[in-house]
Amino acid sequence: MSEKKPSVGTYTMVFVALLILAALTTGIAYINLGELNTVVALAIAALKMCLVGLFFMHLWYSRGLIRIVVLAGFFWLALMVSFVLADVFSRSWIKLPSP
Amino acid sequence: MSESAAGSPLVTPSARHLRPALHHQFEELEQQYDASSFGMWVFLATEMLFFGGVFTGYIMYRSLYYSGFAAGSHGLEVDLGAAMTFVLLASSFTMAMAVHAARAGKRVMLVGLLSSTIILGIAFLAMKFTEYFHKWHEQLVPGLNFHPAVESLRGAPEHTVELFMCFYFFMTGLHALHMIIGIGLLSVMAILAWRGKISREHYNRVEVSGLYWHFVDIIWIYLFPLLYLIGGRYK
Numbered sequence A: 001m002s003e004k005k006p007s008v009g010t011y012t013m014v015f016v017a018l019l020i021l022a023a024l025t026t027g028i029a030y031i032n033l034g035e036l037n038t039v040v041a042l043a044i045a046a047l048k049m050c051l052v053g054l055f056f057m058h059l060w061y062s063r064g065l066i067r068i069v070v071l072a073g074f075f076w077l078a079l080m081v082s083f084v085l086a087d088v089f090s091r092s093w094i095k096l097p098s099p
Numbered sequence B: 001m002s003e004s005a006a007g008s009p010l011v012t013p014s015a016r017h018l019r020p021a022l023h024h025q026f027e028e029l030e031q032q033y034d035a036s037s038f039g040m041w042v043f044l045a046t047e048m049l050f051f052g053g054v055f056t057g058y059i060m061y062r063s064l065y066y067s068g069f070a071a072g073s074h075g076l077e078v079d080l081g082a083a084m085t086f087v088l089l090a091s092s093f094t095m096a097m098a099v100h101a102a103r104a105g106k107r108v109m110l111v112g113l114l115s116s117t118i119i120l121g122i123a124f125l126a127m128k129f130t131e132y133f134h135k136w137h138e139q140l141v142p143g144l145n146f147h148p149a150v151e152s153l154r155g156a157p158e159h160t161v162e163l164f165m166c167f168y169f170f171m172t173g174l175h176a177l178h179m180i181i182g183i184g185l186l187s188v189m190a191i192l193a194w195r196g197k198i199s200r201e202h203y204n205r206v207e208v209s210g211l212y213w214h215f216v217d218i219i220w221i222y223l224f225p226l227l228y229l230i231g232g233r234y235k
Helices: A008-028 A036-056 A064-093 B029-064 B066-074 B078-104 B107-137 B158-194 B200-228
Strands: none
Touching (some): A036 B078, B029 B158, B066 B158, B078 B200, B107 B200
16 A cells, blocks of 8 residues: 655655755756766765655655656657667768768 | 545535535446646646747757857846746645645635736736836847847847747746636636635646646746756856
8 A cells, every 4th residue: 555655754855855956967067077067967966856755755655666657757758869869870880972 | 546435534524505516427437637737737738848949959059059048047036037937836735735724624724825826827927027018128139129238239140149048038928828828717716726626636627727837837846957057157
């Protein structure tokens, strides 16, 4: 049964964590980390997404069926992104005569 | 799954004038809640791909025309973007608390929290449209008014900056459209709650609307770094 749900305390803690992470990602953008800037920004975004998904959207407490739907969504998204990028970036590997 | 219905406080009708919460096609409320959440999550999975299409295009063109995207990104107001992030996160918090209040059957609290969420959502949109207005003023609207000042290009080719601005308007516009739909949805919930139509047994209506709202929040969680923070903001 999905009767267990987070308490007010849990929601508040997650909210405070989200605010700190939002401030952190903005602050870090002003520090020169080179290539790492994008990686860190996306890692923080992923962490924030997990917090919202697990606690605000109750995935932490959800049943397997709903988790599978979420994973399927990510799987399709990964397929779309990876196949498109694989196409775009492998085009220059083989030199074709221009028409 | 087969916890006895008689013992559960959820099944006891708290208000007899309401339509029964349990629809005839379900055996028990728990099954009905699961079905409605499942339906919303399947819809959200399609929404992931809907937004995913623009995100994929963005990732592709960002790698192809990095300098133009960085120059375009540096033209956006990061303070405003950060403020919008805080407002939207706060709205997600009040939304989560609204679901909590609905589960507890606290009507006045539910109406208050739903209204706060709506107000924060409207505040977000107001900031968004302020920024659109600024972009119009800076002549950075592709197709309609695109004559950027030279310093905003930072040596990048003009058409790649224009491409970035296209993505900016499409991604934030699509997100804003979802915000408007979400505000409409929550307004319906707030009115229903105000009229006492959302009893504890009906709380899953609020839960399902909340899932949609949080999803739109997550989209912004990605849009903020992707659009405003590309390649850092350091000098």
